[in-house]
Amino acid sequence: xxxxxxxxxxxxxxxxxxxxxxxxxxxxxxxxxxxxxxxxxxxxxxxxxxxxxxxxxxxxxxxxxxxxxxxxxxxxxxxxxxxxxxxxxxxxxxxxxxxxxxxxxxxxxxxxxxxxxxxxxxxxxxxxxxxxxxxxxxxxxxxxxxxxxxxxxxxxxxxxxxxxxxxxxxxxxxxxxxxxxxxxxxxxxxxxxxxxxxxxxxxxxxxxxxxxxxxxx
Amino acid sequence: xxxxxxxxxxxxxxxxxxxxxxxxxxxxxxxxxxxxxxxxxxxxxxxxxxxxxxxxxxxxxxxxxxxxxxxxxxxxxxxxxxxxxxxxxxxxxxxxxxxxxxxxxxxxxxxxxxxxxxxxxxxxxxxxxxxxxxxxxxxxxxxxxxxxxxxxxxxxxxxxxxxxxxxxxxxxxxxxxxxxxxxxxxxxxxxxxxxxxxxxxxxxxxxxxxxxxxxxx
Amino acid sequence: xxxxxxxxxxxxxxxxxxxxxxxxxxxxxxxxxxxxxxxxxxxxxxxxxxxxxxxxxxxxxxxxxxxxxxxxxxxxxxxxxxxxxxxxxxxxxxxxxxxxxxxxxxxxxxxxxxxxxxxxxxxxxxxxxxxxxxxxxxxxxxxxxxxxxxxxxxxxxxxxxxxxxxxxxxxxxxxxxxxxxxxxxxxxxxxxxxxxxxxxxxxxxxxxxxxxxxxxx
Amino acid sequence: xxxxxxxxxxxxxxxxxxxxxxxxxxxxxxxxxxxxxxxxxxxxxxxxxxxxxxxxxxxxxxxxxxxxxxxxxxxxxxxxxxxxxxxxxxxxxxxxxxxxxxxxxxxxxxxxxxxxxxxxxxxxxxxxxxxxxxxxxxxxxxxxxxxxxxxxxxxxxxxxxxxxxxxxxxxxxxxxxxxxxxxxxxxxxxxxxxxxxxxxxxxxxxxxxxxxxxxxx
DNA sequence: AATGAATGAGAATTCATTCAT
DNA sequence: AATGAATGAATTCTCATTCAT
Numbered sequence: 001x002x003x004x005x006x007x008x009x010x011x012x013x014x015x016x017x018x019x020x021x022x023x024x025x026x027x028x029x030x031x032x033x034x035x036x037x038x039x040x041x042x043x044x045x046x047x048x049x050x051x052x053x054x055x056x057x058x059x060x061x062x063x064x065x066x067x068x069x070x071x072x073x074x075x076x077x078x079x080x081x082x083x084x085x086x087x088x089x090x091x092x093x094x095x096x097x098x099x100x101x102x103x104x105x106x107x108x109x110x111x112x113x114x115x116x117x118x119x120x121x122x123x124x125x126x127x128x129x130x131x132x133x134x135x136x137x138x139x140x141x142x143x144x145x146x147x148x149x150x151x152x153x154x155x156x157x158x159x160x161x162x163x164x165x166x167x168x169x170x171x172x173x174x175x176x177x178x179x180x181x182x183x184x185x186x187x188x189x190x191x192x193x194x195x196x197x198x199x200x201x202x203x204x205x206x207x208x209x210x211x212x213x214x215x216x217x
Numbered sequence: 218x219x220x221x222x223x224x225x226x227x228x229x230x231x232x233x234x235x236x237x238x239x240x241x242x243x244x245x246x247x248x249x250x251x252x253x254x255x256x257x258x259x260x261x262x263x264x265x266x267x268x269x270x271x272x273x274x275x276x277x278x279x280x281x282x283x284x285x286x287x288x289x290x291x292x293x294x295x296x297x298x299x300x301x302x303x304x305x306x307x308x309x310x311x312x313x314x315x316x317x318x319x320x321x322x323x324x325x326x327x328x329x330x331x332x333x334x335x336x337x338x339x340x341x342x343x344x345x346x347x348x349x350x351x352x353x354x355x356x357x358x359x360x361x362x363x364x365x366x367x368x369x370x371x372x373x374x375x376x377x378x379x380x381x382x383x384x385x386x387x388x389x390x391x392x393x394x395x396x397x398x399x400x401x402x403x404x405x406x407x408x409x410x411x412x413x414x415x416x417x418x419x420x421x422x423x424x425x426x427x428x429x430x431x432x433x434x
Numbered sequence: 435x436x437x438x439x440x441x442x443x444x445x446x447x448x449x450x451x452x453x454x455x456x457x458x459x460x461x462x463x464x465x466x467x468x469x470x471x472x473x474x475x476x477x478x479x480x481x482x483x484x485x486x487x488x489x490x491x492x493x494x495x496x497x498x499x500x501x502x503x504x505x506x507x508x509x510x511x512x513x514x515x516x517x518x519x520x521x522x523x524x525x526x527x528x529x530x531x532x533x534x535x536x537x538x539x540x541x542x543x544x545x546x547x548x549x550x551x552x553x554x555x556x557x558x559x560x561x562x563x564x565x566x567x568x569x570x571x572x573x574x575x576x577x578x579x580x581x582x583x584x585x586x587x588x589x590x591x592x593x594x595x596x597x598x599x600x601x602x603x604x605x606x607x608x609x610x611x612x613x614x615x616x617x618x619x620x621x622x623x624x625x626x627x628x629x630x631x632x633x634x635x636x637x638x639x640x641x642x643x644x645x646x647x648x649x650x651x
Numbered sequence: 652x653x654x655x656x657x658x659x660x661x662x663x664x665x666x667x668x669x670x671x672x673x674x675x676x677x678x679x680x681x682x683x684x685x686x687x688x689x690x691x692x693x694x695x696x697x698x699x700x701x702x703x704x705x706x707x708x709x710x711x712x713x714x715x716x717x718x719x720x721x722x723x724x725x726x727x728x729x730x731x732x733x734x735x736x737x738x739x740x741x742x743x744x745x746x747x748x749x750x751x752x753x754x755x756x757x758x759x760x761x762x763x764x765x766x767x768x769x770x771x772x773x774x775x776x777x778x779x780x781x782x783x784x785x786x787x788x789x790x791x792x793x794x795x796x797x798x799x800x801x802x803x804x805x806x807x808x809x810x811x812x813x814x815x816x817x818x819x820x821x822x823x824x825x826x827x828x829x830x831x832x833x834x835x836x837x838x839x840x841x842x843x844x845x846x847x848x849x850x851x852x853x854x855x856x857x858x859x860x861x862x863x864x865x866x867x868x
Numbered sequence: 869a870a871t872g873a874a875t876g877a878g879a880a881t882t883c884a885t886t887c888a889t
Numbered sequence: 890a891a892t893g894a895a896t897g898a899a900t901t902c903t904c905a906t907t908c909a910t
Contacts, residue, residue: 008890027332029246033884043892045886054884114327115244119390148414151403158387159380159407166379173336186368190376194411197365225873250901260875265902442869461766463680467905477871479907488905548761549678553824582848585837592821593814593841600813607770620802624810628845631799659894684880694896699881 012050015040016064019057024103028058028111059121062112065104066126069097070133083141087160090137091188092181094164099180106172109165134161163191229267232257233281236274241320245275245328276338279329282321283343286314287350300358304377307354308405309398311381316397323389326382351378380408446484449474450498453491458537462492462545493555496546499538500560503531504567517575521594524571525622526615528598533614536606543603565591597625663701666691667715670708675754679709679762710772713763716755717777720748721784734792738811741788742839743832745815750831757823760816785812814842 018039022031033054037044051057073093080086098105112118138156141147147156167187171180235257239248250271254261268274290310297303315322329335355373358364364373384404388397452473456465467488471478485491507527514520532539546552572590575581581590601621605614669691673682684705688695702708724744731737749756763769789807792798798807818838822831 011890027246029244032882037893044884045892046890048885049890110331113390114331114386142414145414147412148410151407151412155400155403155407156412158384159404159412162380162383162387163376165386166383167375169331169382170375170379173330183372186372187376190368190372190411192411192413193365194407194409194413195364195368195373195376196409196411197359197362228873249899261901262876262903263874266873271901445869461680463678466903471872478905479871480869482906483869544765547824548765548820576848579848581846582844585841585846589834589837589841590846592818593838593846596814596817596821597810599820600817601809603765603816604809604813607764617806620806621810624802624806624845626845626847627799628841628843628847629798629802629807629810630843630845631793631796662894680879683878695880696882696897697895700894705880 008050011042011046013064015042015047015050015057016061020061020101020103020107023058023061023107023111025106028054028115055117058107058112059118059123061104062108063123063126065101065108066123066130070130072097082146083137083144084146086137087141088188090134091160091164091191092184095168095181095184098168102172102176105168109169109172131157131161160191163187225267228259228263230281232259232264232267232274233278237278237318237320237324240275240278240324240328242323245271245332272334275324275329276335276340278321279325280340280343282318282325283340283347287347289314299363300354300361301363303354304358305405307351308377308381308408309401312385312398312401315385319389319393322385326386326389348374348378377408380404442484445476445480447498449476449481449484449491450495454495454535454537454541457492457495457541457545459540462488462549489551492541492546493552493557495538496542497557497560499535499542500557500564504564506531516580517571517578518580520571521575522622524568525594525598525625526618529602529615529618532602536610539602540606543599543606565595568595594625597621659701662693662697664715666693666698666701666708667712671712671752671754671758674709674712674758674762676757679705679766706768709758709763710769710774712755713759714774714777716752716759717774717781721781723748733797734788734795735797737788738792739839741785742811742815742842743835746819746832746835749819753823753827756819760820760823782808782812811842814838 015036018036019031021039022036026032033044033047036057037047040047047057051060073090076089076093077086080089098109118124135153135157138147138153138160142149142153168180171178232253235253236248238256239253242248250261250264253274254264257264264274268277290307293306293310294303297306315326335341352370352374355364355370355377359366359370385397388395449470452470453465455473456470459465467478467481470491471481474481481491485494507524510523510527511520514523532543552558569587569591572581572587572594576583576587602614605612666687669687670682672690673687677683684695684698687708688698691698698708702711724741727740727744728737731740749760769775786804786808789798789804789811793800793804819831822829
């Protein structure tokens with residue numbers, strides 16, 4: 001019985017791995033069940049024994065990968081107690097994880113995230129969960145006095161994740177031609193210190209400058 | 218003769234407008250020529266008198282819009298001579314432009330940018346051109362002493378555009394539920410000053426902290 | 435008035451000439467009215483002022499050409515009074531005519547002749563008329579004692595035209611790579627004398643051999 | 652397994668048979684996949700499981716038929732050892748074969764042979780192969796002293812096949828109104844002995860007559 | 869008489885999903 | 890549980906012909 005179960009899980013994994021490759025190199029519509037079946041060395045019909053339909057298979061990919069991501073990240077975070085290093089580690093591992101799984105990165109960033117139904121899927125909950133963990137780290141940082149308190153944690157998170165997602169996207173669109181992790185320190189620096197020259201007066205935080213930004217809407 | 222020409226231009230515009238709506242609410246594959254024709258109140262065949270095929274029509278959308286974007290931005294930039302305000306204006310207008318054209322934003326950000334052939338299309342050149350203009354503004358800012366010189370202009374641009382694209386994407390994925398421009402000042406602030414608490418020691422720029430960032434790859 | 439008429443005829447000719455080229459390089463379905471119009475340097479609509487529809491234009495091509503063919507052949511036959519030379523001249527001119535008009539040859543042999551409606555068209559009558567002229571020459575030959583009388587003129591004509599059409603077809607299918615008129619004498623020889631070795635006993639004309647040909651149907 | 656395979660072959664045959672009928676009564680363009688599917692009593696999509704596309708299906712027809720043609724002809728040639736009878740048998744079987752398969756004859760002679768891509772197709776190789784077999788028989792005849800040696804085998808073959816193809820074509824264009832095999836003996840006679848009256852002097856083979864044939868090109 | 873923009877019917881092909889074996 | 894043959898809906902694109910100017 002146990003053996004049976006294991007065999008099922010193995011088959012599932014086998015299909016998902018084939019799916020990652022195929023969805024990674026093709027848009028959702030372009031990717032074909034038949035190619036996935038071929039890669040997994042099974043019959044097309046068999047896929048429907050494990051997944052309800054094509055979309056179900058598609059959305060099952062990150063469910064697996066995010067779990068893995070968090071488990072490994074958790075290990076990396078062990079023994080780190082200051083939020084500064086936690087954050088730095090998160091940035092590093094985020095990039096590292098996708099660098100190691102480019103096909104997955106591709107379908108996740110360029111297709112899944114952007115698809116209409118994804119936000120309603122169970123898998124999306126896991127993404128949300130990760131985002132909440134990030135927010136926690138940021139809030140810790142604010143408590144510790146490392147991160148500005150005059151800006152909401154949400155905004156900080158938006159900036160942090162936006163930067164990471166933007167770089168990841170650029171890397172994928174440039175066909176992984178540059179090293180995703182090059183200048184990783186510089187990214188952290190920019191996130192932390194901003195783009196302002198140290199000589200320059202503050203931008204945006206002084207009442208005067210706020211006036212300058214005449215926001216129409 | 219002139220009248221004829223105008224009529225052709227009008228028809229073209231009419232088709233593009235219908236296409237923006239349809240592509241904005243559906244993925245490229247889901248969008249159908251027949252729906253576009255219906256919306257434009259013309260026969261399907263007529264579309265093929267103006268565009269080579271479905272993809273040509275798709276890629277013609279930003280070609281039109283980017284031109285418009287730059288022309289209007291240009292007006293807004295008139296009379297502004299310091300890079301600080303130029304940048305601020307760019308941020309503002311970028312968000313404003315997409316806020317005013319959400320269907321276009323949707324197809325541009327969530328579909329086009331991500332499509333395999335887009336980077337080879339003529340339209341992509343226009344995107345590149347905009348990015349070059351942004352880099353110029355940044356370099357001006359560096360000359361004026363407003364923006365850090367210890368980081369390459371490219372990296373600054375990546376941060377700036379990454380932040381904007383990330384917010385735009387989040388806005389679209391949240392179904393435009395929040396105001397794209399709310400906290401616009403805060404975004405500028407974060408870009409400019411970073412997330413660091415003013416009390417905190419520098420992150421990333423001091424030799425010690427650099428050591429902490431043990432980059433494995 | 436007369437001038438008007440001439441202008442019309444000129445236009446017609448102009449369209450037919452363009453059509454010969456286009457139909458010569460494409461099958462009837464592949465050939466497009468728009469390409470013919472382009473070649474003729476007129477608008478598509480104009481073609482419909484001169485021809486009822488695409489098929490009408492197609493079938494009008496040989497109507498023009500056959501007339502020309504016969505007129506010129508007639509000149510060549512002037513002064514020739516024995517059927518031997520008339521026939522020889524016919525063979526020569528048939529090949530020569532098509533050699534000089536390969537695009538026309540192509541549409542005539544490979545498309546028109548083979549098309550369902552051609553035999554019902556007015557043009558087809560002209561083809562029939564030519565065939566009748568050939569039969570006359572053959573009968574003359576039989577009267578003069580040059581050509582066998584034990585075989586019906588129709589059968590002789592079938593052989594003669596079959597040989598010519600077969601060579602023409604082969605020439606076109608081989609992309610006009612060989613000279614259509616090479617060995618023209620040999621063709622005549624074979625038609626005249628057959629393939630039998632002079633040493634061999636008669637084939638087919640003796641009662642015995644007829645028995646050998648046990649025709650089942 | 653064997654059963655499965657047989658089933659697939661059967662389906663293929665079933666589609667080809669439907670295709671022969673439909674292509675036999677329509678030009679390639681006019682023939683529709685949907686009609687073929689209807690006739691074969693299967694879904695349109697099924698055709699694409701067996702053939703790459705419409706053209707592949709079209710060209711697969713003679714591939715099947717030529718094989719059959721040769722196999723049967725081979726049986727008929729068994730026990731015949733003189734080239735005279737081999738040739739006679741070939742002529743007979745060629746006509747008989749097409750008489751029995753008029754729809755196939757139609758698509759083969761009036762469409763396929765004439766189509767641009769056919770000469771590049773694999774199927775065309777089979778036609779070439781048949782032609783080579785015919786040449787062999789002719790050369791045998793020359794060795795045996797039955798057939799003239801003063802004319803190249805190729806020319807003899809051109810005459811022979813030209814006559815057959817011409818008759819076949821005429822039969823098809825006349826809507827099979829006459830009996831394809833009537834006067835079959837007469838055809839053989841003409842091929843063998845030519846059209847010349849036995850009383851007439853040689854035509855084309857004497858030096859004088861060659862002069863008469865003043866070939867301009 | 870000439871134009872050429874607009875039409876819209878028509879056909880090939882793809883592929884996720886089902887289901888009998 | 891696994892298979893893979895069969896399905897058929899759905900969609901792009903072409904092009905002869907028309908007709909208002």
